[in-house]
Amino acid sequence: MSNVLRQRANTGRAKALAEGWSPAALRFAPGQQTVVQFSNGEEAGASCLRCTDAPCAKFSDEETIPSNFDRFPADRNPDVCAAGAINQPDGGGAPTIDAARCILCGVCSSRCPVGAIRLIPGQGAIVDDVPNVAFIEVADILREQHLTDRQAFEGLPAEGAQLIENDALVDEVFGRMQRAWVRVGDRFPNLLARNLLLGAGIGASVGRKGNNHMRMDLILSSPAVEHGVAEVEFGQEAVLDAPRDTMDALAVLASRYGWDLNSITAVVVTDVLPNRRSEYWHIIQDISNVFGVQIGTVTVFLLMLFNWNRRTLELGEGQPFYADRETESYRAEVLELLIGRAVYLSNSPRPQIDIAK
Ligand code: SF4
Ligand code: SF4
Incomplete structure (x- = not known):
């Protein structure tokens, strides 16, 4: 069939x-x-x-390019589906x-x-x-x-909501995601992150492949963010480098393009949260203490929740995604706070949902 x-x-x-x-x-x-x-x-x-x-x-052409940074070499890939699953027949009609x-x-x-x-x-x-x-x-x-x-x-x-989370659904979605990543290839994480952010109402543009002189993964822009940057890393190992890569991106944006460091929203988008002893949380905290820059951590699951609930993420003042070594529970202190309710999931450890011991 x-x-x-x-x-x-x-x-x-x-x-x-x-x-x-x-x-x-x-x-x-x-x-x-x-x-x-x-x-x-x-x-x-x-x-x-x-x-x-x-x-x-x-996506429309305007959605794929940042409204705040016309020199960013944006990939204008218009596909809403990072997994390549949705298509509209030639000449129109239902997808x-x-x-x-x-x-x-x-x-x-x-x-x-x-x-x-x-x-x-x-x-x-x-x-x-x-x-x-x-x-x-x-x-x-x-x-x-x-x-x-x-x-x-x-x-x-x-x-109501288009999808409500449960343990089996989380396992199914992340299993499907792993298969899509293998099938689509190395552009999958960046495109999925961009698309989920756009779906949640945050302007997001992805850099072109092979663009080595401006290495930030995503530029964030209106309607939700004035100036912002995101590093996208999937996997427990890869995400360890993301805070340093974010600092590189911030340095380039501030020194070469005149962005005000204090007004840039900086986030890491990841499918899994590093465990509690990971150097990741330590570096995030060091950067905050020494440079006063709070790098938020945004999970793919959090962005999916906003898409399933057709909700718009409102970033506003401060860094609502900030978590570091002191964070007891990402689930309670970031995820549930932002979605405004408890999630319907068991406490079984899942790195997509919370920071493991
Ligand atoms: S739900 Fe996501 S993966 Fe499925 S068709 Fe829509 S955009 Fe593609
Ligand atoms: S009405 Fe049909 S073609 Fe238009 S956005 Fe909805 S599903 Fe897509």
Whole structure:
């Protein structure tokens, strides 16, 4: 059986909202089709509007370049899916998702204003595309009308989450991630980090491959960050070098490009947290003590939580990701603080979630 899930009756025709059906709210439930509440008092399942410029599949050019640093050699790779699982057919229509490649990161679903992509544990993401009473097929649609339909979903009140964490899901997602990394190759961590940050509402641009004169991995920018830089390292060994690499990047940005050191948000993005005795936490603390620079540590799981919950990370004042040798629990002091609730996970040690002894 094909791995490409086609939860849709895609005839190649356009889709539109039926007359008199104006969306008022969205209701999400993990693995289930999103419910759209309409201002006429009726409800219907969310169904793909078959956008020609599918934001679930491609970033716009403006999203891939930093708004604060025009000399940064940005990789303009527009793919929303770092795992290469989502594609839009030539000529438009609903995207297709290869479930075997999907890592359930949630970036595509968080970018669909309609809520037409659901995340199914044990299976992968799928696009709901079956027409219904509210989402009707039309022979053709003017671009303006399509944009009006889509914009009607933006900023709607929403309840529920597209995916809720549990132990088995964490194991599944990180197993899928390891396989995707092998398949996609060495660009996978940087692209995944960029995409997850963009999905969580933080401007992020990735440096071009082979760009040796400006070695920072990601530049962070508006809407959430004025000036920022991120080093991306996956794996317990590789992440040990990340604080020093971050300092290199900060030195270059301050001395060659005039960025104010005190106003730069600096983070390391990693899939696993180094254990408690690791030199990593010591160096982070030394840098803070000596240079007054707080380098935050952002986990892939934290970013996925924001994408699954369609939440925007608000960085604001200070460094909310900062953790060092004194941090008793990354889970309690960073992750749960930022998401605003306790996570539904056991206390079994997982380096994706907390700092191990
Ligand atoms: S899944 Fe959503 S964003 Fe993607 S084409 Fe369909 S309606 Fe547009
Ligand atoms: S959930 Fe993530 S991995 Fe799966 S198709 Fe969407 S962007 Fe790709």
